[in-house]
Amino acid sequence: MTTTNTDSGSNGESTPTTPAVRKLETKLLRIAGRITDYGKKVGKVPDSTGDELRAQFKTATVAVKEIVATLAELPDNVLSRTGASGEKVPLAAGTKVEIREKARKGYEGFMEDVDLVGLTVVEVRGKRVACDTPSGIRILVPRAHVVLEEASA
Numbered sequence: 252m253t254t255t256n257t258d259s260g261s262n263g264e265s266t267p268t269t270p271a272v273r274k275l276e277t278k279l280l281r282i283a284g285r286i287t288d289y290g291k292k293v294g295k296v297p298d299s300t301g302d303e304l305r306a307q308f309k310t311a312t313v314a315v316k317e318i319v320a321t322l323a324e325l326p327d328n329v330l331s332r333t334g335a336s337g338e339k340v341p342l343a344a345g346t347k348v349e350i351r352e353k354a355r356k357g358y359e360g361f362m363e364d365v366d367l368v369g370l371t372v373v374e375v376r377g378k379r380v381a382c383d384t385p386s387g388i389r390i391l392v393p394r395a396h397v398v399l400e401e402a403s404a
């Protein structure tokens with residue numbers, strides 16, 4: 252899903268951004284606001300140290316805002332996390348999946364290696380996925396342990 256950034260860039264055009272980019276931009280703008288607030292508190296320091304600190308806070312705020320501007324220029328797919336651990340993989344009944352390579356070690360001893368690939372999704376239950384193995388066993392695994400079969404090939 253792509254949304255349009257309503258903030259106009261230097262050329263006045265709106266740039267498309269992903270939800271991940273918008274979330275990061277929001278966090279960075281909040282950080283910039285906090286830096287500005289801390290800079291105002293430091294403003295009560297009367298000597299040259301206070302002047303130096305205020306300049307450093309201003310530089311930090313400008314740097315964070317430049318990062319936000321750069322993020323708006325990134326392509327849509329740069330920060331997308333499809334299939335990353337914790338991110339919902341688009342799963343439906345009948346989808347072919349396999350156990351993620353990093354998670355396979357946890358299945359040693361009670362499942363054959365053959366049963367870790369070629370799983371068929373039967374049902375998605377929140378953070379768990381019910382799958383049928385090629386040998387006909389139905390298992391319930393964490394969604395983070397599952398990756399689409401095409402993605403690993």
